[in-house]
Amino acid sequence: xxxxxxxxxxxxxxxxxxxxxxxxxxxxxxxxxxxxxxxxxxxxxxxxxxxxxxxxxxxxxxxxxxxxxxxxxxxxxxxxxxxxxxxxxxxxxxxxxxxxxxxxxxxxxxxxxxxxxxxxxxxxxxxxxxxxxxxxxxxxxxxxxxxxxxxxxxxxxxxxxxxxxxxxxxxxxxxxxxxxxxxxxxxxxxxxxxxxxxxxxxxxxxxxxxxxxxxxxxxxxxxxxxxxxxxxxxxxxxxxxxxxxxxxxxxxxxxxxxxxxxxxx
Amino acid sequence: xxxxxxxxxxxxxxxxxxxxxxxxxxxxxxxxxxxxxxxxxxxxxxxxxxxxxxxxxxxxxxxxxxxxxxxxxxxxxxxxxxxxxxxxxxxxxxxxxxxxxxxxxxxxxxxxxxxxxxxxxxxxxxxxxxxxxxxxxxxxxxxxxxxxxxxxxxxxxxxxxxxxxxxxxxxxxxxxxxxxxxxxxxxxxxxxxxxxxxxxxxxxxxxxxxxxxxxxxxxxxxxxxxxxxxxxxxxxxxxxxxxxxxxxxxxxxxxxxxxxxxxxx
Numbered sequence: 001x002x003x004x005x006x007x008x009x010x011x012x013x014x015x016x017x018x019x020x021x022x023x024x025x026x027x028x029x030x031x032x033x034x035x036x037x038x039x040x041x042x043x044x045x046x047x048x049x050x051x052x053x054x055x056x057x058x059x060x061x062x063x064x065x066x067x068x069x070x071x072x073x074x075x076x077x078x079x080x081x082x083x084x085x086x087x088x089x090x091x092x093x094x095x096x097x098x099x100x101x102x103x104x105x106x107x108x109x110x111x112x113x114x115x116x117x118x119x120x121x122x123x124x125x126x127x128x129x130x131x132x133x134x135x136x137x138x139x140x141x142x143x144x145x146x147x148x149x150x151x152x153x154x155x156x157x158x159x160x161x162x163x164x165x166x167x168x169x170x171x172x173x174x175x176x177x178x179x180x181x182x183x184x185x186x187x188x189x190x191x192x193x194x195x196x197x198x199x200x201x202x203x204x205x206x207x208x209x210x211x212x213x214x215x216x217x218x219x220x221x222x223x224x225x226x227x228x229x230x231x232x233x234x235x236x237x238x239x240x241x242x243x244x245x246x247x248x249x250x251x252x253x254x255x256x257x258x259x260x261x262x263x264x265x
Numbered sequence: 266x267x268x269x270x271x272x273x274x275x276x277x278x279x280x281x282x283x284x285x286x287x288x289x290x291x292x293x294x295x296x297x298x299x300x301x302x303x304x305x306x307x308x309x310x311x312x313x314x315x316x317x318x319x320x321x322x323x324x325x326x327x328x329x330x331x332x333x334x335x336x337x338x339x340x341x342x343x344x345x346x347x348x349x350x351x352x353x354x355x356x357x358x359x360x361x362x363x364x365x366x367x368x369x370x371x372x373x374x375x376x377x378x379x380x381x382x383x384x385x386x387x388x389x390x391x392x393x394x395x396x397x398x399x400x401x402x403x404x405x406x407x408x409x410x411x412x413x414x415x416x417x418x419x420x421x422x423x424x425x426x427x428x429x430x431x432x433x434x435x436x437x438x439x440x441x442x443x444x445x446x447x448x449x450x451x452x453x454x455x456x457x458x459x460x461x462x463x464x465x466x467x468x469x470x471x472x473x474x475x476x477x478x479x480x481x482x483x484x485x486x487x488x489x490x491x492x493x494x495x496x497x498x499x500x501x502x503x504x505x506x507x508x509x510x511x512x513x514x515x516x517x518x519x520x521x522x523x524x525x526x527x528x529x530x
Contacts, residue, residue: 166508167516173509177484199509203516205528212480212505219442219481240477244431244438244464251432251468263470 001242002158002224003235004073004094005031005039006195008060010048019046019056027060028067035068037229041094042068044085045075054084061085061093073120073226079107086111094118096226097160098147100125100139114151120158120193121147123179129162131169136161136179137186144187158193158224159183163213167202173213177220184221192217193224210234215241236262266507267423267489268500269338269359270296270304271460273325275313284311284321292325293332300333302494306359307333309350310340319349326350326358338385338491344372351376359383361491362425363412365390365404379416385423385458386412388444394427396434401426401444402451409452423458423489424448428478432467438478442485449486457482458489475499480506501527 007030010016018026031042042064046056053076061072074085075096082095097120098108112119121143123136130136140159147157161179164172176199180192196217200209211234214225218241227234236257243254257263272295275281283291296307307329311321318341326337338359339350347360362385363373377384386408388401395401405424412422426444429437441464445457461482465474476499479490483506492499501522508519522528 170508170514170516171511174511177509203519204523205505208501208528209505209509209519212502213509215477215480216484216506216509219484236473237477240470240474241481243435244442244474244478244481246436246439249435251435254468254474258469263473 001218001238001247002040002191002193003038003229003238004041004043004096004193004224004226005034005037005229006043006226007034007228007230008043008064009045009075010056011045016048019049019060022059024059024063024066027063031064031067031070034229035070038235039070039229041073042070043073043075043096043226046081047076053078054081057081057085058088061089065090077104079104079111082108082111086117092116092118094120094158096120097122098143099123100143102126109146109150112147112150112152116156118156118158119147119152120160122160123162129164131164131172131175133175133178133182136175137182140179140183140187144190154187154189155191158191159187160194161192163194163196163198165201165203166199166209173199173216177213177216180217180222181220184223191224192222193226194222195226207231207233211237214238218242218245232262266483266503266512267305267456267458268303268494268503269306269308269361269458269489269491270299270302270494271308271491272299272493272495273308273329274310274340275321276310281313284314284325287324289324289328289331292328296329296332296335299494300335303500304335304494306338307335308338308340308361308491311346312341318343319346322346322350323353326354330355342369344369344376347373347376351382357381357383359385359423361385362387363408364388365408367391374411374415377412377415377417381421383421383423384412384417385425387425388427394429396429396437396440398440398443398447401440402447405444405448405452409455419452419454420456423456424452425459426457428459428461428463430466430468431464431474438464438481441478442481445482445487446485449488456489457487458491459487460491472496472498476502479503483507483510497527 044060046053071091073094099122123139166173196210200206239257309325311318336356340361364387388404431438464478465471504522
């Protein structure tokens with residue numbers, strides 16, 4: 001399971017302030033905390049800063065990599081901003097994200113083609129957010145096919161089926177979960193990756209709902225997640241679900257998490 | 266989702282004592298508490314009392330049904346004890362359980378054949394506990410086929426795939442989960458039902474592990490569970506998972522549970 005730590009995002013107040021103030025120590029601390037809590041990649045997002053996104057993204061990459069040994073997940077819809085971040089990144093970054101939206105697709109493809117980078121591939125097209133499993137599969141099919149043809153191996157592709165709020169349609173959970181399963185079984189070797197918090201939009205007890213969907217998605221094959229690694233309950237859910245999904249020899253990860261008090265709620 | 270409340274079981278100290286003392290008020294209270302917390306059936310088990318099981322089971326059925334309007338799940342491997350309980354039961358009981366073990370099968374079949382009773386069908390044969398999905402499917406196939414031929418409709422059959430501890434084999438979670446999915450998709454209209462606590466045998470934080478498996482099993486199609494309905498966290502997991510599984514129009518059940526403070530942990 002690949003964990004992408006989501007906290008260094010300019011849409012969060014404290015991060016926004018730290019970026020504006022050039023407070024490298026604050027950013028470094030959040031990077032370290034996430035790495036310590038199990039993040040494999042540190043997401044960096046400066047999307048709130050119109051006009052300065054590329055500059056800030058570059059600074060974020062440098063700041064994170066001076067504090068931890070984890071690669072970054074460079075998070076922007078803007079290819080120029082991504083390239084600025086990549087220019088200073090050491091090791092193989094993850095790019096967040098490409099999609100089937102024509103403009104984004106055409107500008108992002110040259111960056112990832114044959115690059116050895118990991119890439120998040122959103123099930124999104126110019127027709128908007130998909131609603132059904134079939135719509136997601138149709139987009140995933142075209143995206144994966146084109147990426148593979150452009151020398152991005154399946155193992156470097158993380159398909160995000162995109163979650164929609166279950167409060168607006170009772171089938172939105174199922175359509176997402178079935179898409180995870182179908183993507184993982186149809187394109188053997190590809191990965192799935194997502195943020196889940198949209199599912200609980202408009203509902204109370206959102207964290208609990210998000211954790212529950214995470215466990216269900218792992219049952220369906222999900223092997224990547226963009227989460228807050230400091231959320232001990234979410235991380236415990238992921239660990240336990242992985243153990244039950246047959247991904248934990250001798251329950252080693254589960255026992256280690258227990259000893260680290262991950263299950264004290 | 267059918268919830269069978271598991272608490273009235275003579276293997277539990279307080280229940281054992283209440284049965285021996287003929288303390289109907291104590292049993293009635295546990296029945297009422299479970300019904301109030303969402304149990305659709307109240308399991309009654311007097312298996313610890315060799316020689317007096319039939320007598321006690323009869324008393325338990327009468328006591329539970331004088332306290333609640335819920336039917337019982339009459340729980341014994343002994344057909345004579347089941348018949349004693351059935352003789353005084355009002356309405357359609359659930360029988361727990363038939364299996365493919367020759368002796369139990371031959372004695373239990375005449376009780377359930379064409380009876381209108383619900384029946385739990387264990388994936389167990391004289392060859393012992395199944396380990397793989399295929400072994401479970403082979404037993405389920407023969408059991409379901411024979412029950413249907415003996416006028417037990419699919420809708421009255423609750424197949425229990427049987428859970429084995431993940432601490433002894435990392436694939437035991439997956440083999441169980443895949444069996445749930447395969448049973449539900451292969452025999453359209455049948456139900457699945459199980460107690461889950463075996464999964465966490467030998468591990469710490471057992472309740473958390475059991476809750477996690479429950480959520481995963483619902484993602485795979487599980488629609489019945491033998492649980493402690495007073496375990497608010499477990500019931501919250503079931504409610505949230507059902508909402509995400511597309512079984513909760515307008516999130517009504519989820520919102521109701523939230524208002525009843527089921528999500529306060």
